[in-house]
Every structure is written in C-alpha cells, then in structure tokens.
Amino acid sequence: MFRPLNLTVTTRRTAPSCARGIELVLKCLILVASLCVVPSVSAHQDHGQASLRGPYPAAKQYAPTPVPDRLCLSWSSDPATTMDVCYRTDAGVTQTLCEWAIGRDLVGNASTGGIQDAARTQGINEPFVTNAGPCRMHTVRLQGLTPKTRYAYRVGDGVNWSPWNHFSTASDSAEPFEFLYFGDAQNAVRSLWARVRREAHNDAPRAAFALHAGDLINNANADGEWGEWHEAAGWLNATIPTVATPGNHEYALAIGRRKLSKHWRPSFSLPTNGPEGLEETCYWFDYQGTRIVSLNTNERLKEQAAWLDNTLTELPPARWTIVTFHHPVYSAAKDRDNPEVRALLKPLFDKHRIDMALQGHDHAYARSGLGGPEAAATVGTHNVAQGVRGQNGRTVYVVSVSGPKMYPLTETWDASRVASGTQLYQTIRIERDQLRYRAYEASGELYDAFTLQKSSPGEVLLKEEIPATPERRRNL
Structure with a gap:
C-alpha cells in the first residue's frame, strides 16, 4: 500500500516561466504516483495471470528433504509386541534412528523437543531413485514392546527429526477392536480422496488399522502420486498402521512383464510369511483374535490358493477370518468378471468358513448377503445368469471404492446394497460374537449396515440394518 502524496505548492503571480516550471513539477509527481499504483490494480484485476505458469511440478512439491516425511506404520510381525515405521528423506541422510517411550511416561524437553530417557533404535535404509530423482527410504522395526500399550515415537538422523507421534500395540488376547476399509483411492488422490480418509477418521478415531484393497494410486512408479x-x-499414516494389498495399478510393465511398483516394499513393512517372491503382498497376521489375510490377485493365483488352503488348515482356527484382495469374486461393475478368481477362491472361502472378503477394482459398490450369489449360477461372461442370492457358504462379499473414478453397476447378481458414482469408506468393529459393518458416504452419511452374529458352535446370522438413505444409482 502506498501513502498518498501530501504536497503543498505555493505560487505567486510572477513570471510565466516560473508558473510553467511549477506545472511541470506537478505533472511529474502525478506520473510517479500513478506508476506506483498500477501494479497493485493489475494484481487485483488479472486473476488468470498465475494460471499461465501451469501446475506446480510434483517433483518440487514432493521433493525430499533432510527432514523425515511419508511416515507410515505397519507390521511385519506380531501386532501385540512390534511396530514398524517406514519413512523417506533426501539422499544425503544415511542415519536411521527412532526414539520411543511409553506415551504416559513422556517428559518432554521444551528446549530440544526430546524426551528424557527415551529408548533409541537404529533402523536400515536404502538409496532409492524415482522418476522425480534420488532419495533414501528408511525402515525401523521396534520389537519387544508391551501389548496393549500406547507409545510415543519420532524418527530422524539425530539432528532432523519428525514430530512425536503415538501408536498403540494390540492386545495379546481376543478383545474388541475397530478398523477402516477403503476401496480404490487411485485418482485425484490429493484433491478428492483426502476428504474421504479424513472423514473416516472422524468415525473411527481409534481405528486399529486402515485396510486398503489395492489401487492406492494410478501409475505404479509415479513418485508424485505416492506423494x-x-x-x-x-x-494419520504415522499413528494408524496401514494394511495394504496391491491392485493392478500397483503394477507396471518392466522388461516385458508387469512388475510390482518399486515404491511398494520401501513404503510399507508388511509380513513376509506368504509364498516366496510374493512377500508383503500375500501374507497373514492375527489381530486380537481375528485373522487378516491378504492375497495378491495380480499374479500366481493358483499358487496362492494352495498356500491359503494349507495355511488355514495348519493354523489354529481364529474366531473371525477376513480376506482382502483386489479383483472381486463377484464383480460390481458392468461387463466385468473374474472367473479364475472365483473358481479358485470361492470353494476355499466356503471350506474354511471365511467371514468377509474385502475387495476393490470395480469403482462401484456392492455388498452381498451370506455366501454371495448361488455358486451354480456364476459362470459365463457375467457373474450370475439370474439374480439370486443364495446361502452357499457364509462369506459376505464387499466391493467398494473410496476415490472419485466410477464405473456403472452390473445388474447380474442380487446384492443387498449397491451404489454407483459414490465415494465410500467402511468401519468394521469386531467383538467376540459380533461383527458390525458400516459403510459411509464421503460426507459421513451412513449408506449401508449389517451385523454378523456368531453362536458358540460358529454358526452365523446376518442382520440387515440398511438405513433409509436412498440408493445411489447414478448414470455414468
């Protein structure tokens, strides 16, 4: 802002040359003042000028620095006694440290930001080159933790640290808990998926973990999309563990065949107890009496089916078992079908009495009753020849989408609840004899609900609790 010029000019009626001189001075002062004001006016009037520069480059927006970023919690071992932290720095940081303490015992130093008597664990790191340039990826594995305990932690190189965050270890026995389930985020993640993830946190602020059924991003090796x-x-990723299974968009063509994104394993630290070569994509873990299994439906599915059968046969039975994978057994989208997935997995789900299958891929929403559609009617180019929901088995099949990319619905199988053109997230609460499922729109409105009730012999009853919210069937 410019102050107005306060000029006082005194003139006398003398020679004409003097008057002309004063007039010339005044004109010069007016010209200078107008030049000072012009940039301010132009900035207010020309709103389109900035757009000529184009979007700010992702390589700059998500450039690594010496300060840790992209913190993400996950487990490679027992959730009751371990926690893994993955993060990123610039390529020059070669030290990987984690300081941690029991949260309630925290005594912070106001001058340094440190915590008195915090334990320190050294992790591992590796140089990593993306399409945006070099960086370094870090992993710290905390072990020997106390079950059912809240910890505070930070990561860094001893000089540059992340903020202190909290996480909680699981109980070492069967206890109630809640987790979040997201279908494909994939597109316009920063613009349009962020609100879904944050709204979900409002409904489940103490979620044990966030489960992602594949296609977290659109281009497997695009660093800006992972950013x-x-x-x-x-x-939220730094305080709530991530459980992820890969989708087809986590794969990219490399040397003649599709390969898992090189971002996957440095970004997460997941179990390696699946078939060799499918580490951190096909795996299982138990959380407070519930068994969670991830399958990688992008490759080697027959091998994984045999592994699943053997694993569930050899392990002691869990009260609840949930399997997540990307490509649906029963597709929700029009003109889509996965007959190999269905032929290999549906019989195993029936045999081992899987409670829920949490899937993605179809960019629509569909949720079955117990057992899904009739098994005998699931052949051909569509999922079901006639829309009949049977009771063959006890698995509830869910296909969901959390991002903005949408496909039209299939009309070939009878689902309890469907939606098209709707971003959703799900909360699932598990107790000893009850599983409570809720699906919400991005705005937080309840869209679908049911409860599974399990008797002592293991028999299951599904209680429909669909709200009065109108069904979303948008023309796409």
Whole structure:
C-alpha cells in the first residue's frame, strides 16, 4: 500500500516561466504516483495471470528433504509386541534412528523437543531413485514392546527429526477392536480422496488399522502420486498402521512383464510369511483374535490358493477370518468378471468358513448377503445368469471404492446394497460374537449396515440394518 502524496505548492503571480516550471513539477509527481499504483490494480484485476505458469511440478512439491516425511506404520510381525515405521528423506541422510517411550511416561524437553530417557533404535535404509530423482527410504522395526500399550515415537538422523507421534500395540488376547476399509483411492488422490480418509477418521478415531484393497494410486512408479497418497492421509499414516494389498495399478510393465511398483516394499513393512517372491503382498497376521489375510490377485493365483488352503488348515482356527484382495469374486461393475478368481477362491472361502472378503477394482459398490450369489449360477461372461442370492457358504462379499473414478453397476447378481458414482469408506468393529459393518458416504452419511452374529458352535446370522438413505444409482 502506498501513502498518498501530501504536497503543498505555493505560487505567486510572477513570471510565466516560473508558473510553467511549477506545472511541470506537478505533472511529474502525478506520473510517479500513478506508476506506483498500477501494479497493485493489475494484481487485483488479472486473476488468470498465475494460471499461465501451469501446475506446480510434483517433483518440487514432493521433493525430499533432510527432514523425515511419508511416515507410515505397519507390521511385519506380531501386532501385540512390534511396530514398524517406514519413512523417506533426501539422499544425503544415511542415519536411521527412532526414539520411543511409553506415551504416559513422556517428559518432554521444551528446549530440544526430546524426551528424557527415551529408548533409541537404529533402523536400515536404502538409496532409492524415482522418476522425480534420488532419495533414501528408511525402515525401523521396534520389537519387544508391551501389548496393549500406547507409545510415543519420532524418527530422524539425530539432528532432523519428525514430530512425536503415538501408536498403540494390540492386545495379546481376543478383545474388541475397530478398523477402516477403503476401496480404490487411485485418482485425484490429493484433491478428492483426502476428504474421504479424513472423514473416516472422524468415525473411527481409534481405528486399529486402515485396510486398503489395492489401487492406492494410478501409475505404479509415479513418485508424485505416492506423494499425493501420503499427503492425503497426512499424519494419520504415522499413528494408524496401514494394511495394504496391491491392485493392478500397483503394477507396471518392466522388461516385458508387469512388475510390482518399486515404491511398494520401501513404503510399507508388511509380513513376509506368504509364498516366496510374493512377500508383503500375500501374507497373514492375527489381530486380537481375528485373522487378516491378504492375497495378491495380480499374479500366481493358483499358487496362492494352495498356500491359503494349507495355511488355514495348519493354523489354529481364529474366531473371525477376513480376506482382502483386489479383483472381486463377484464383480460390481458392468461387463466385468473374474472367473479364475472365483473358481479358485470361492470353494476355499466356503471350506474354511471365511467371514468377509474385502475387495476393490470395480469403482462401484456392492455388498452381498451370506455366501454371495448361488455358486451354480456364476459362470459365463457375467457373474450370475439370474439374480439370486443364495446361502452357499457364509462369506459376505464387499466391493467398494473410496476415490472419485466410477464405473456403472452390473445388474447380474442380487446384492443387498449397491451404489454407483459414490465415494465410500467402511468401519468394521469386531467383538467376540459380533461383527458390525458400516459403510459411509464421503460426507459421513451412513449408506449401508449389517451385523454378523456368531453362536458358540460358529454358526452365523446376518442382520440387515440398511438405513433409509436412498440408493445411489447414478448414470455414468
């Protein structure tokens, strides 16, 4: 802002040359004042000028620095006694440290930001080159933790640290808990998926973990898209563990065949107890009496089916078992079908009495009753020849989407609840004899609900609790 010029000019009626001189001075002062004001007016009037520069490059927006970013919690071992932290720095940081303490015992130093008597664990790191340039990926594995305990932690190199965050270890026995389930985020993640992730946190602020059924991003090795995914979740990834299974968009063509994104394993630290070569994509773990299994439906599915059968046969039975994978057994989208997935997995789900299958891929929503459609009617180019929901088995099949990309619905199988053109997230609460499922729209409105009730012999009853919210069947 410019102050107005306060000029006082005194003239006398003398020679004409003097008057002309004063007039010339005044004109010069007016010209200078107008030049000072012009840039301010132009900035207010020309709103389109900035757009000529184009979008700010992702390589700059998500450039690594010496300060840790992209923090993400996950487990490679027992959730009751371990926690893994993955993060990123610039390529020059070669030290990987984690300081941690029991949260309630925290005594912070106001000058240094440190915590008195915090334990320190050294992790591992590796140089990593993306399409945006070099960086370094870090992993710290905390072990020997106390079950059912809240910890505070930070990561860094001893000089540059992340903020202190909290996480909680699981109980070492069967206890109630709640987790979040997201279908494909994939597109416009920063712009349009961020609100879904944050709204979900409002409904389940103490979620044990966030489960992602594949296609977290659109282009497997685009660093900017992984930057969007981490930014959209923000600090939530640093305090709520991620459980992820890969989708087809986590794969990219390399040397003649499709390969898993090189971002996958450095970004997460997941179990390696699946078939060799499918580490951290096909795996299982138990959480407070519930068994969670991830299958990688992008490759070697027959081998995984045999592994699943053997694993569930050899392990002691869990009260609840949930399987997540990307390509649906029963597709929700029009003109889509996965007959190999169905032929290999449906009989195993029936045999081992799987409670829920949490899937993605179809960019629509569909949720079955117990057992899904009739098994005998699931052949051909569509999922079901006639829309009949049977009771063959006890698995509830869910296909969901959390991002903005949408496909039209199939009309070939009878689902309890469907939606098209609707971003959704799900909360699932598990107790000893009850599983409570809720699906919400991005705005937080309840869209679908049911409860599974399990008797002592293991028999299951599904109680429909669909709200009065109108069904979303948008023309796409």
